[in-house]
Amino acid sequence: MQIYRSHVLICNDSTCAQLDSGKIMEEFGAQLKKNKLENEVKVLTAGCPGMCEQGPVVVVYPEGTVYTMVKPENVKEIVEEHLLKRKIVKRLLHKDMMEEGDTPAKALDDTKYFKKQLRIALRNCGIINPEDINEYIEHDGYKALEKVLTGMTPLEVIDTVKKSGLRGRGGGGFPTGLKWEFAYKSQDDEKYVCCNADEGDPGAFMDRSILEGDPHSIIEAMTIAGYAIGSKQGFIYVRAEYPIAVKRLDIAIQQAKEHGFLGENVLNTGFSFDIELRLGAGAFVCGEETALMTSIEGKRGEPRPRPPFPAVKGLWQKPTLLNNVETYANIPVIILKGPEWFASIGTEKSKGTKVFAIGGKINNTGLIEIPMGTTLREVIFDIGGGIPNGKKFKAAQTGGPSGGCIPASHMDTPIEYDTLVQLGSMMGSGGLIVMDEDTCMVDIAKFFLEFTVDESCGKCPPCRIGTKRMLEILEKITSGKGTEEDIEKLEILANNIKLSALCGLGQTAPNPVLSTLRYFRDEYEAHVKEKKCPAGVCKSMIHYVINEALCKSCGICARNCPVNCISGQRGEPYVIAQEKCIKCGTCMVKCPFKAIFKNV
Amino acid sequence: MDKGTCCCGCIDEKEQMLESIMQKHKNRKGALIPILHEAQELYGYLPLKVQRKISESLDIPLSEIYGVITFYAQFSLKPKGVYNIQVCMGTACYVRGASLVLEKLQERLGIHIGECTEDGLFSLEVCRCVGACGLAPVMMINGEVYGTLNPEKIEKIIEKYEKQGKVQVK
Amino acid sequence: MKMVNIKIDGKELQVPENYTILEAARQANISIPTLCYLKGINEIGACRMCIVEVKGSRSFQAACVYPVSEGLEVRTQSPAIREARKVTLELILSNHDRSCLTCVRSRTCELQKLAEELNIKDIRFNGEMQRKPMDDFSPSIVRDPNKCILCRRCVSMCKNIQKVAAIDTVERGFDTIVSPIYNLSLNEVPCVTCGQCINVCPVGALREKDSTEIVWDALANKDLHLVVQTAPAVRVALGEEFGMPIGTRVTGKMVAALKQLGFAKVFDTDTAADLTILEEGTELINRIKEGGKLPLITSCSPGWIKFCEHFYPEFLDNLSTCKSPHEMFGALLKSYYAEKMGIDPAKMFVVSVMPCTAKKFERQRPELASTGYPDVDAVLTTRELARMIREAGIDFKSLPDETFDDPMGEATGAGVIFGATGGVMEAALRTVADILTGKSNEDIEYTEVRGIEGIKEAKIKIGDLELKAAVAHGLGNARKLLDRIKSGKADYHFVEIMACPGGCVNGGGQPIQISEVRSVVDISKERAKAIYEEDRDMPIRKSHENPQVQKLYKEYLGEPGSHKAHELLHTHYAPRESYPDIP
Ligand SMILES: Cc1cc2nc3c(=O)[nH]c(=O)nc-3n(C[C@H](O)[C@H](O)[C@H](O)COP(=O)(O)O)c2cc1C
Ligand code: SF4
Numbered sequence A: 001m002q003i004y005r006s007h008v009l010i011c012n013d014s015t016c017a018q019l020d021s022g023k024i025m026e027e028f029g030a031q032l033k034k035n036k037l038e039n040e041v042k043v044l045t046a047g048c049p050g051m052c053e054q055g056p057v058v059v060v061y062p063e064g065t066v067y068t069m070v071k072p073e074n075v076k077e078i079v080e081e082h083l084l085k086r087k088i089v090k091r092l093l094h095k096d097m098m099e100e101g102d103t104p105a106k107a108l109d110d111t112k113y114f115k116k117q118l119r120i121a122l123r124n125c126g127i128i129n130p131e132d133i134n135e136y137i138e139h140d141g142y143k144a145l146e147k148v149l150t151g152m153t154p155l156e157v158i159d160t161v162k163k164s165g166l167r168g169r170g171g172g173g174f175p176t177g178l179k180w181e182f183a184y185k186s187q188d189d190e191k192y193v194c195c196n197a198d199e200g201d202p203g204a205f206m207d208r209s210i211l212e213g214d215p216h217s218i219i220e221a222m223t224i225a226g227y228a229i230g231s232k233q234g235f236i237y238v239r240a241e242y243p244i245a246v247k248r249l250d251i252a253i254q255q256a257k258e259h260g261f262l263g264e265n266v267l268n269t270g271f272s273f274d275i276e277l278r279l280g281a282g283a284f285v286c287g288e289e290t291a292l293m294t295s296i297e298g299k300r301g302e303p304r305p306r307p308p309f310p311a312v313k314g315l316w317q318k319p320t321l322l323n324n325v326e327t328y329a330n331i332p333v334i335i336l337k338g339p340e341w342f343a344s345i346g347t348e349k350s351k352g353t354k355v356f357a358i359g360g361k362i363n364n365t366g367l368i369e370i371p372m373g374t375t376l377r378e379v380i381f382d383i384g385g386g387i388p389n390g391k392k393f394k395a396a397q398t399g400g401p402s403g404g405c406i407p408a409s410h411m412d413t414p415i416e417y418d419t420l421v422q423l424g425s426m427m428g429s430g431g432l433i434v435m436d437e438d439t440c441m442v443d444i445a446k447f448f449l450e451f452t453v454d455e456s457c458g459k460c461p462p463c464r465i466g467t468k469r470m471l472e473i474l475e476k477i478t479s480g481k482g483t484e485e486d487i488e489k490l491e492i493l494a495n496n497i498k499l500s501a502l503c504g505l506g507q508t509a510p511n512p513v514l515s516t517l518r519y520f521r522d523e524y525e526a527h528v529k530e531k532k533c534p535a536g537v538c539k540s541m542i543h544y545v546i547n548e549a550l551c552k553s554c555g556i557c558a559r560n561c562p563v564n565c566i567s568g569q570r571g572e573p574y575v576i577a578q579e580k581c582i583k584c585g586t587c588m589v590k591c592p593f594k595a596i597f598k599n600v
Numbered sequence B: 001m002d003k004g005t006c007c008c009g010c011i012d013e014k015e016q017m018l019e020s021i022m023q024k025h026k027n028r029k030g031a032l033i034p035i036l037h038e039a040q041e042l043y044g045y046l047p048l049k050v051q052r053k054i055s056e057s058l059d060i061p062l063s064e065i066y067g068v069i070t071f072y073a074q075f076s077l078k079p080k081g082v083y084n085i086q087v088c089m090g091t092a093c094y095v096r097g098a099s100l101v102l103e104k105l106q107e108r109l110g111i112h113i114g115e116c117t118e119d120g121l122f123s124l125e126v127c128r129c130v131g132a133c134g135l136a137p138v139m140m141i142n143g144e145v146y147g148t149l150n151p152e153k154i155e156k157i158i159e160k161y162e163k164q165g166k167v168q169v170k
Numbered sequence C: 001m002k003m004v005n006i007k008i009d010g011k012e013l014q015v016p017e018n019y020t021i022l023e024a025a026r027q028a029n030i031s032i033p034t035l036c037y038l039k040g041i042n043e044i045g046a047c048r049m050c051i052v053e054v055k056g057s058r059s060f061q062a063a064c065v066y067p068v069s070e071g072l073e074v075r076t077q078s079p080a081i082r083e084a085r086k087v088t089l090e091l092i093l094s095n096h097d098r099s100c101l102t103c104v105r106s107r108t109c110e111l112q113k114l115a116e117e118l119n120i121k122d123i124r125f126n127g128e129m130q131r132k133p134m135d136d137f138s139p140s141i142v143r144d145p146n147k148c149i150l151c152r153r154c155v156s157m158c159k160n161i162q163k164v165a166a167i168d169t170v171e172r173g174f175d176t177i178v179s180p181i182y183n184l185s186l187n188e189v190p191c192v193t194c195g196q197c198i199n200v201c202p203v204g205a206l207r208e209k210d211s212t213e214i215v216w217d218a219l220a221n222k223d224l225h226l227v228v229q230t231a232p233a234v235r236v237a238l239g240e241e242f243g244m245p246i247g248t249r250v251t252g253k254m255v256a257a258l259k260q261l262g263f264a265k266v267f268d269t270d271t272a273a274d275l276t277i278l279e280e281g282t283e284l285i286n287r288i289k290e291g292g293k294l295p296l297i298t299s300c301s302p303g304w305i306k307f308c309e310h311f312y313p314e315f316l317d318n319l320s321t322c323k324s325p326h327e328m329f330g331a332l333l334k335s336y337y338a339e340k341m342g343i344d345p346a347k348m349f350v351v352s353v354m355p356c357t358a359k360k361f362e363r364q365r366p367e368l369a370s371t372g373y374p375d376v377d378a379v380l381t382t383r384e385l386a387r388m389i390r391e392a393g394i395d396f397k398s399l400p401d402e403t404f405d406d407p408m409g410e411a412t413g414a415g416v417i418f419g420a421t422g423g424v425m426e427a428a429l430r431t432v433a434d435i436l437t438g439k440s441n442e443d444i445e446y447t448e449v450r451g452i453e454g455i456k457e458a459k460i461k462i463g464d465l466e467l468k469a470a471v472a473h474g475l476g477n478a479r480k481l482l483d484r485i486k487s488g489k490a491d492y493h494f495v496e497i498m499a500c501p502g503g504c505v506n507g508g509g510q511p512i513q514i515s516e517v518r519s520v521v522d523i524s525k526e527r528a529k530a531i532y533e534e535d536r537d538m539p540i541r542k543s544h545e546n547p548q549v550q551k552l553y554k555e556y557l558g559e560p561g562s563h564k565a566h567e568l569l570h571t572h573y574a575p576r577e578s579y580p581d582i583p
């Protein structure tokens, strides 16, 4: 299977096409080949992103970098700088990524897009060549390891991490230093250090960027952790869906060994530490720590009850430390710059920064890293560039299937672990999906439940059967057959599954329902009481109607309807036979006179 | 049953490769999943005879191996189509209409999720975010990403592959 | 063991630090409902019925797996806990084929009991049910996935204790099911039909293949001469089905009940057990003397035999060629007894009442038909016999004691102890010692081979021979022992293997005791105790001293190991494919 690390989208719609986007396309092909990137970067033609006046437009994903007024002769530079070295060609950036009055020559970090950001975990991403250890070393790489191995005791390392206030970035926000201390205190001749790189939240790819862009930082941090807790063996459990991350990690481990940063007798200090990669196989639940370890052991990735906690009995029943990729990525900087520096960033209870993958109905999709305490408003409007097509912001979903949504009324809440939990959501691993007025919140809850039902391991009945029942009720409601009693049942199920399920997956699975019920109960009620979907999403509750006054009897709609349910004659307005209509919406899009409306 | 040889009597190359995969991992702790990954890469899926070999080699009961295979979405007990279509059902794709894409494909190909067309040309799966959310809704055919999909685009893409037929261009 | 101080429902307790909350609560007579938990076998915290509130913890915790620690504070009851348990139970029930009225486990079902205890009146969360076909192709075990609650006790039993692993957890999420690979029938996979999975299943998802109908039909057929034989383990367990304490001996009542049911003759399989000892003892002596294949391994457990055919074909030549006792008995009934009584063997119908489900499989082996007719026509388990007794309206508890019929009703203490692990070994030693030393030895209680330890070893001085023996019960232990022998780390003259942990007293056809009971009583031990009591009460305790057996050799078989004996009493084995081919 082939997965590309980057996609280059070249607008090929009318304006840009006239501006020679075809040539640009060819040039990209040639340049990528020249740099042997053709298997990593995919060039696609795309529809108009709406910046025609600045065409031709080239967008590079996953960063979401928009280059405007690109000429064929610029392509070489974009390929060599951005795609190879991961340096953004600031000169060609779109003006939206800068503030008014900026000259295009202004430094990238000072633009509106980047000003509110602070890159700690992502510090090297896009800046160094991840396949070259020397570039990492040039950027202070492995200095922290050296500092630790030559001048700090394990307890001093743990103390530093504790003082920094770093909390787990994998979702739970557990204090990292404390976790290290527990693992340190568990006596055993064998201990393990694991890295959770199973990033499973749909729509989240923070960890992937770090693994692909800065793999050495993880290796360095794990080695430090190994020294701190007294372990000789590390495992990185990485999604098999991330082949480039796997490849880069492989190379990095190799190079680190060659340079004496890993393996026997690290930096001649007598300390030995090795790291092995383990690939997941498509099970979201394996992101849960005990399931992850069960999976590394070669079994069905089913969670185990805790206690005993991994720090006491983890992998192969040995004391094990498990942290998330982004958590690790912070460690070397904390060691080098000191815990006080790190603790000075962020809020009282949430220190440092957090990387988010912004997606959904927002202009600038992509990765951002912000200091804890930044507000949602800043993220969505200042960094994210607001909602496309002038639509209204409705809610932002964080924490993926375990999280909840934050409505517009809480836009100014600072983003940190505890405030999000108070709002009924959670930090999660960093997926942030933006929803606009056209999003039905019941439908969104249903979507997440579909996900959990699919990904439930099936070990415990509250989750195995309970989430299924919740989904069935949501299906009933979205198909217009729900009753008020169903909402009640949903709540009973949600509250009890949260309390009874064996692992975090089941315990948090009801969150999307509970939080949408909390902020958008009226939408649920509209569905069950009035049989209406206010956002016009739930098909059974919408109707397409032809406005008689506007219809010009052109017949285009009828010809395009896939089920032939529109009829009419010249001179008379056309009509839709509602009982046959499958609500595909084609007619509305096709009508040249905008005579067809969606009734909700 | 199979005796390590193919019909022409020569040594079954795949079986030899499987043997060396198992040798390579045998002494690792928790070797089962890495072996399953590589065996699937080799055979395209995990037929019973492969499971048996692994079971013997690792001394893990066949039933446990089968339990592991059916637990993980990436492992398959059935051969896939020449063109394996994966529709992204990640959040970003979903809010941008991935279910319409899926519906269209099911209708066009006449198969459901997890099935293979009768001629063995297409199989259909859903997957989670492939990291191309900017292009949502997205699908992949043998790893190739198709973005900003709509039913018309799908029609064209499927036609293209149908024309290409079974001669798979690498 | 270090003790820790904890508080449950306000009660201060001191408990050993290796206790779980559940164990601690039970010590304080606080009851917590459980469903997936089975002490020592399945402790995985899956079903969430035992949830309690642990101070400082956000969600509820499973008491069955939560280790106690100093200062732990627990609440086992509150409206929230009750509601959570109820919701979980209703969810389980919403995906359960709730056909109690026609379910074999009604009355002994742990799920049904819970529903009653938790006062479930309505199932609020109905929805799609997982529907899977029933598997009744095995001659021994019926699997009904629609009643399975996925507690996985059977998986733990089959995989971890028996080390057969015929079944495992398959698929995930709502589609999860416990099943053989590719949804095959138990009949197509290396299930050894031991039935241990049935004994641990809390519900009616696993049960024996029912033979009561066949036996009722036979009983109603006036043309047939119906003979029944009962194994030693049955008489020490049958009483449990009628509410008697575990380990009650009901030999006399059992015989009376069988007579009331209408069997022409009620015989004791122990007689054949004595015969087995003579045949097997002779085989052992011959192999030792003539340098035959050693160790000789016992062959009276059909579960073990099937296991050996699947997994250890290299040991097939070590197996004694003796048929299991009830098969020997059947062959003799249709030959010697039939001739003697002038009955046409075609008109005979032999029923074995056994603690065992494997014997249902064994019965239909084509090679076990020495007379041209199957040696045994139907096998009933202890549970099925109890069902027939109830169905016939017999008031079991008030039955008078009756005795087995002659001929072939006489048995010895040696035959009785066959029912417990180590029993065959001990019985054989009693006889072999006498034969080899040429005198009648007084010391006949070989306690080193008794007891519940998984593998027992003994070195026994018999004349100038030091006989090395080993006993394994439960197939996991059998594996261990065989691997040791295979690798040359141990060698023996004689090995006894019983498929079921504890031997036949804990066979797959025995009365089922629920998890709660099994947590406090070792049922194998109690039943074995009763067996050894019965042995002690017997006037004759050595097989070769059984006058019935002596007469049989004199009148019919000649001597142990004779041609005739071989024809009727011995059999052969062959390696067995474990799985069909699937592309
Ligand atoms: C269902 C589920 C999925 C999870 N998925 C992930 C994941 O993909 N990546 C991750 O780092 N942590 C994930 N976690 C959290 C981990 O269990 C664990 O808390 C975390 O990796 C610990 O690292 P940290 O302390 O550095 O955050 C998941 C938890 C649950 C319950
Ligand atoms: S909560 Fe869900 S995922 Fe977790 S153990 Fe239970 S069934 Fe498995």
Ligand code: SF4
Binding pocket: A544, A560, A561, A562, A563, A564, A565, A566, A576, A580, A581, A582, A583, A584, A585, A586, A587, A588
């Ligand atoms: S919505 Fe679709 S099905 Fe309905 S009338 Fe329009 S085109 Fe036809």
Ligand code: SF4
Binding pocket: A546, A550, A551, A552, A553, A554, A555, A556, A557, A558, A574, A590, A591, A592, A593, A594, A595, A596
């Ligand atoms: S396409 Fe529009 S204008 Fe034409 S017939 Fe349909 S509704 Fe009327």
Ligand code: SF4
Binding pocket: C096, C097, C098, C099, C100, C101, C103, C104, C105, C106, C107, C109, C110, C111, C112, C147, C203, C204, C205
């Ligand atoms: S298994 Fe139990 S609850 Fe289910 S039908 Fe049988 S007796 Fe009733």
Ligand code: SF4
Binding pocket: C101
């Ligand atoms: S318990 Fe109720 S349902 Fe069952 S038999 Fe009695 S009356 Fe009928």
Ligand code: SF4
Binding pocket: C141, C157, C158, C162, C164, C165, C166, C167, C186, C190, C191, C192, C193, C194, C195, C196, C197, C198
């Ligand atoms: S009868 Fe024995 S071997 Fe067969 S499935 Fe049950 S426990 Fe396993």
Ligand code: SF4
Binding pocket: C147, C148, C149, C150, C151, C152, C153, C154, C155, C178, C197, C200, C201, C202, C203, C205, C206
């Ligand atoms: S068959 Fe019985 S023991 Fe096995 S998982 Fe199902 S309910 Fe539990």
Ligand code: SF4
Binding pocket: C194, C300, C301, C302, C303, C304, C355, C356, C357, C358, C359, C498, C499, C500, C503, C504, C505, C506, C507, C508, C509
């Ligand atoms: S040990 Fe006894 S009950 Fe168990 S299979 Fe063997 S003969 Fe049957």
Ligand code: FES
Binding pocket: A011, A012, A013, A014, A015, A016, A017, A047, A048, A049, A050, A051, A052, A053, A055, A056, A057
């Ligand atoms: S046509 Fe290219 S940006 Fe609009």
Ligand code: FES
Binding pocket: A202, A203, B088, B089, B090, B091, B092, B093, B094, B128, B129, B130, B131, B132, B133, B134, B136, B137, B138
């Ligand atoms: S959600 Fe579809 S590519 Fe990310």
Ligand code: FES
Binding pocket: C033, C034, C035, C036, C037, C044, C045, C046, C047, C048, C049, C050, C051, C062, C063, C064, C065
């Ligand atoms: S979880 Fe404790 S009894 Fe099942």
Ligand code: FES
Binding pocket: C231, C232, C233, C269, C273, C300, C325, C326, C354, C355, C356, C418, C419, C504
């Ligand atoms: S049942 Fe006959 S000896 Fe076990």
